[in-house]
Amino acid sequence: MRSLRHFDLNLLLVFEALMRERHVTRAAEKLHLSQPALSHALKRLRDALEDPLLIRTNTGLQPTPRALALLPVVQQALAMLQEGLAPPTNFLPATSARHFTLATTDYFEEVMYPTFLSQLLTYAPDISFSIELITPNVLSEGLEQRQVDMVVGLDSQSALPSGVIQHAWMDEALVCLAATDNNQVGDALELHQFAREPHVALTDITGLRPSNIDSCLVQHGLTRRVISKNLNYIAAARVVALTNAIMTLPRQMAKRFVTMLPVRIVVPPKELPALNMTLIQHGLYANDPALVWLTQSLIEFASTFKQKGVE
Known part of the structure; x- marks a missing residue:
């Protein structure tokens, strides 16, 4: 054989089946091939390897020394391919330490x-x-x-x-948060009042996008004044508790701050997008x-x- 690039690797399956069965018809049945198709494949194998591989004798087909030497190599290669091509093993959470x-x-x-x-x-x-x-x-x-x-x-x-x-x-629905003693803000905000109030916002740590809130305001020809940008919600909520600023955040987070700080939930403008x-x-x-x-x-x-x- 001159080069693996010119060798049909499917012939390795034919070789292994023939060596195992030592019978063309039985090997063809194992591979779901017709007997003529397998005989043709055997001829291609012999030509490629420049060896008869299997010789018909009084006791049936017998392998040549070259075939016997090649068999364990082919079996190992097929086993490795089978293992490598097998689907990933299932993840078992009950026993995994991942x-x-x-x-x-x-x-x-x-x-x-x-x-x-x-x-x-x-x-x-x-x-x-x-x-x-x-x-x-x-x-x-x-x-x-x-x-x-x-x-x-x-x-x-x-x-x-x-x-x-x-x-x-x-x-998650967004809501606004205001200090309990913030008299500038009622129980709900319409968009123009929302834009007029001072805001506390979160810094976009990814640096990948403008705020969805600011984008919404721009679409309505409005902007807001942000007096503080914070890295996390708790720090931002503490600023809100001590100032007349408002902040916009997910409802479940806001509900936690109401139990922790002197702040209250305010209904946001209907135009604000959800998170x-x-x-x-x-x-x-x-x-x-x-x-x-x-x-x-x-x-x-x-x-x-x-x-x-x-x-």
Whole structure:
């Protein structure tokens, strides 16, 4: 044989079946081929390997020394191919000690993660998680290099690098938060008053998109004055509690601050969009059984969260 590039690798299956059966008809049946087709394949094998391989004798087909020497090599190669081409093994959460790294928003970490983790541990007791911030590096390199398994909670409007896969996950209504003694703001805000009030906003740590709130205001010919940009919701809520500023945030997060700080929930303008959160992972690892399981677990949890209002 001059070159592997010119060798039909399907003939290795024919060779192995013939060596095992030592009978053309039986080998053809095992391979679901006709007897003439197998005979033709045997001829091609002999031509390619420049050896008769199997010789008909009084006791049936007998292998040549070259065939006997080649058999274990072919069997090993076929076994390795079979193993390599087999689908990934199922992920078994009950016995897995897999460690997952999630880059998340503080909304997910504060509102959903504790309950999510406690529920998972009831049937996957040895799994563990690390929580990290969402950064541009996470999206551009962290996911691809498996430093982070998944990004949880990023808004669906975010611009994303190529190669990543974004799944719709859950949406959350936005509300406004104001200090309890803020007399400038009533129980509800219409869009023009909303734009006139001083605001506390969150810094977009990804640097990938303008605020959906600002985009909404621009569409109506309005802008707002942001007096403070903060990295997390709790710091922003504390600023609101001590000033006449308002902030806009997901309802479940706002409900927590009402029990912690002297703040109250205000109905926002009807024009404001909801927060549409996503799950993001890299396409290279989309078929990893563990990540498939984790994605499904997060989707199921989000559905329960919305239906029951898990606190």
